[in-house]
Every structure is written in C-alpha cells, then in structure tokens.
Amino acid sequence: MPEILAFFERIDPILGALLATTFTWLVTAAGAGIVLLVPSMGRRSLDAMLGFTGGVMVAASFWSLLAPAIEMSERMGVPGWLPAAVGFGAGALFIYALDKVLPHLHINFGPDQVEGVKTPWQRTTLLVLAITLHNIPEGLAVGVLFGGVAAGIPEATIGGAVALALGIGLQNFPEGIAVAMPLRRAGLSKGKSFFYGQLSAIVEPLAGVVGAAAVLFMQPILPYALAFAAGAMIYVVVEEVIPETQQADNTDLATLGFIGGFIIMMILDVALG
Numbered sequence: 375m376p377e378i379l380a381f382f383e384r385i386d387p388i389l390g391a392l393l394a395t396t397f398t399w400l401v402t403a404a405g406a407g408i409v410l411l412v413p414s415m416g417r418r419s420l421d422a423m424l425g426f427t428g429g430v431m432v433a434a435s436f437w438s439l440l441a442p443a444i445e446m447s448e449r450m451g452v453p454g455w456l457p458a459a460v461g462f463g464a465g466a467l468f469i470y471a472l473d474k475v476l477p478h479l480h481i482n483f484g485p486d487q488v489e490g491v492k493t494p495w496q497r498t499t500l501l502v503l504a505i506t507l508h509n510i511p512e513g514l515a516v517g518v519l520f521g522g523v524a525a526g527i528p529e530a531t532i533g534g535a536v537a538l539a540l541g542i543g544l545q546n547f548p549e550g551i552a553v554a555m556p557l558r559r560a561g562l563s564k565g566k567s568f569f570y571g572q573l574s575a576i577v578e579p580l581a582g583v584v585g586a587a588a589v590l591f592m593q594p595i596l597p598y599a600l601a602f603a604a605g606a607m608i609y610v611v612v613e614e615v616i617p618e619t620q621q622a623d624n625t626d627l628a629t630l631g632f633i634g635g636f637i638i639m640m641i642l643d644v645a646l647g
Contacts (some may be wrong), residue, residue, distance in 0.1 A: 378536060382394075382527075382536060383487075384493070385408050386521070386524075386636065387520045387523050387524030387586060387590070387627050388521075388524065388583060388586045388587055388590065389624060390520045390523075390532075390535070390586075391516060391517040391520035391521065391535075391582040391583055391585065391586035392579055392582060392583050394516050394520065394535065394536070394539035394582065395516050395517065395539070395578040395579040395581070395582030396541045396577050396578075396579050397514045397539060397584075398513070398516065398533065398539060398542045398546050398575065399546075399575045399576055399579055400571070401543040401544070401546045401550070401580050402509075402546040402547070402549060402571070402572055402574065402575035402578075403568075403572035403575070404547060404549040404550065404552060405546060405547040405550025405551045405552075405554070405570075405571070406550035406551065406553060406554040406567070406568045406570075406571025406572045407550075407554075407568055408550070408554065408555075409551070409554035409555055409557075409558050409564055409567045409571065410552050410564050410565075410568055413558075413614055414555065414558070414559065415551065415555045417622050417624065418586060418622075419622050420552050420555060420556075420611055420629055421618075421619045421622060421624040421627060422550050422624070422628060422630070423548030423549070423551060423629070423630040423631065424549075424552055424615055424618055424628060424631070425546070425615075425617045425619050425627070425628035425629060425630070425631030425632040425635065426548055426631040426634055426636065427429055427545040427547060427548060427549050427615055427630065427635060428611045428615040428619070428631075428632050429609075429631065429632035429633060429634060429635025429636035429637075429638075429639065430541050430542070430544060430545035430635040430636070430638065430639040431545065431607045431610065431611050431615070431631075432607075432608065432611055432636055432637040433510075433541070433635070433637075433638075433639035433640045433643070434515065434538055434541050434542065434643070435603075435604040435607045435608050436604070436609065436640050437538065437543070437639065437640055437643040438460070438515065438519065438534060438538040438601070438639075438643050439515055439518075439519075439523055439600045439603050439604035439643065440528060440533070440579035440601060441599065442519075442522075442529040442600055442602045443458050443461065443596075443597040443598075443600035443601045443604070444457075444458050444501075445525075445529045446527060446529045446530075446596060446597045446598075446600075447597045448599070449529070450454070450594075450606075451530070454592075454621055455623055457597035457598045458597070459484065459597035459601075460598060460601070461597065461599065461600065461601025461602040461604070462601045462602070462604055462605035462608075463603075463605060464602050464605065465511065465602035465603060465604060465605025465606035465607075465609070466605040466606065466608065467605075468512075468602070468605075468606055468611040469508075469511065469605075469606045469609045469610060469613075471506065472486055472507060472510075472572070473507065473613065475567065476503055476507065477492070477500055477503065479573045481489050484612045487623065491493060492533050495600060496603060500634070501575055502553070502570045502574050504515075504574075504614065505549065505574035506574050506575075506576075506577050507591050507610065507614070508535060508576060508606035508607070508610035508615070509575045509577050509578050509581070509610055509615060510577055510578075510581050510606070511581075511603050511607045512546075512578055512581075512587040512607065512608030513577060513578030513579065513581030513582040513585070514581040514582070514584070514599075514602075514603045514606070515542070515603035515604070515607065516535065516537060516539050516542060516578075516582050516585070516586070517537055517582035517583060517584060517585025517586040517589075518582060518585040518586065518588075518589050518596070518599045518600055518602075518603055519538055519600070520535045520585075520586045521585060521586035521587065521588065521589025521596070521599075522535075522580070522596050522600075523535055523588045524586065524589075524590045525589060525591070525593045525596065526589055527596055533646040534643065536646060537642045537643045537645070538569075538643070540620030540642055541638070541639040541642050541643070542578075544574045544638065544639075544642075546575060546633060547604070549574075549575075550571050550572065550574075550575070551571075553570070553571040553574050554567045554570070556587070558572055571633070585599065585603070602635075609611075616628075616632075617628040619631075619632075627642035
C-alpha cells in the first residue's frame with residue numbers, strides 16, 4: 375500500500391484520477407467476468423452483493439466526501455453546513471433529473487416498471503443504463519478528491535482518494551456480477567452478458583477526469599463538488615440499490631451485506647485517509 379500511495383503522489387492528479395477510475399471499471403469487468411465461469415447465481419447472493427454495494431456507497435458519502443467538505447468549508451471561513459447542504463441537494467437533484475429523463479430498468483424490477491421517458495429500447499439496454507446511472511457519481515467522487523489533492527487542499531489527501539477508489543472498486547466487483555448474471559438469466563449469451571456488465575462502468579473514467587479537472591481549475595467549488603457527489607450517491611442508494619434488494623425474501627441478508635460494506639469502507643477511509 376505505501377508503494378501505491380507513493381506512485382500516486384508522483385504523477386499528475388488528473389492522470390491519477392484516470393488511472394484510479396480505470397481500476398474501478400476493470401474491477402467491474404472482473405466481476406462481470408464471473409458469468410463466463412459460473413452458469414448462474416442465486417437471488418440471495420445477488421441481493422447480499424447489492425446490499426454490500428449500498429453500504430460502501432453510504433459510508434463513502436460521509437467519510438470520504440461530506441466530512442472533508444465540512445472541514446474544508448470551515449477552514450475557508452464559510453459555515454460548514456452551507457456547501458455541504460447546497461452540494462448534497464444539487465447532487466441528489468442531478469440524479470433525480472437523469473432518472474426522470476434517461477430510460478432505464480432496475481435489475482430486479484419487471485418490464486412494466488421502466489423509468490424515464492418511454493422508449494422502444496430492449497430490456498438489456500435499459501438494465502445497463504440503470505447501473506450506468508449510479509456509476510456516474512462514483513467516478514465523479516474519485517475524480518473530485520484527486521482534483522482536491524492537485525489543488526493542494528489539506529483535507530484532500532492521496533490516501534483518502536486511493537481509499538475511495540479501493541472502496542468503489544471493491545463494491546464494483548459484486549456489482550459487475552449483479553448486472554451480468556440477470557442478463558444471462560434473461561437469455562443473453564455469456565459473452566454478451568459479460569460485455570454489457572462491464573460496459574455499465576465505462577463511464578467512471580470519464581466522470582473521474584471531469585471531476586478532477588473541474589476542481590483543479592475552480593478550487594473554491596471543491597466542498598460543493600464533494601457534497602454533490604455524496605448527494606448523488608445517496609440518492610442512488612435510496613432510490614435504486616435498496617429497493618432492488620427488497621423485491622424478494624432476502625431483506626435480512628441484504629441488510630447484513632449493507633452493514634458489511636459500510637464497515638469495510640469506513641475502515642479503508644479512516645486507515646488510509
């Protein structure tokens with residue numbers, strides 16, 4: 375781990391954001407690749423994995439994003455709650471707007487529960503778009519932290535940025551499985567299930583670079599940007615991830631997965647950040 379931190383300290387932070395979010399995308403691809411090896415996976419396991427994903431996202435939203443945003447604001451002489459509240463609300467509204475416009479279908483929902491504008495698109499496309507929606511704030515969050523490091527903001531550290539990337543990558547592995555397996559059950563070939571599973575996270579590197587560049591050139595927005603990413607992730611967890619785990623009789627297992635994900639992300643951030 376010290377070697378990884380030293381490496382990221384030596385390179386350009388925008389390149390660091392690109393590499394870190396490429397890593398999170400590749401972990402998604404690795405998870406989706408399980409469909410090439412395992413013919414199927416039970417609903418209980420998939421719900422536990424989705425719960426784990428939600429726990430990581432909630433923990434990251436506070437430990438990696440909101441808490442630094444509040445500390446940063448206070449150091450800048452701004453009421454700590456102001457950028458956090460404004461950014462958090464804006465992030466949630468951003469995903470809300472995308473949710474209403476972009477056609478998508480959550481993994482465990484029926485074809486009559488398609489959200490967004492009406493479209494003739496196939497179920498496969500709608501499923502991938504649903505996961506792509508919540509990969510946007512994940513990539514953005516990692517990029518924003520790397521941008522803060524580049525800007526020399528004390529509260530934004532390489533350790534914190536790497537911890538967040540590791541946490542997002544950790545939850546992207548089961549997420550890749552949770553996308554590819556339902557596609558396989560829906561009748562797609564192993565190859566297509568893998569392809570669409572990894573494709574859902576390809577937006578993360580783009581969002582990461584955009585987040586890093588925005589903060590680097592507009593340093594005062596960093597507390598707002600951190601809170602923005604947190605609000606976007608929390609909206610996704612409440613609107614998408616948790617409801618998906620409640621469609622069958624696996625609520626307790628999904629909840630335990632959530633707790634496990636929260637604990638692991640908290641440990642990562644406190645230990646490295």
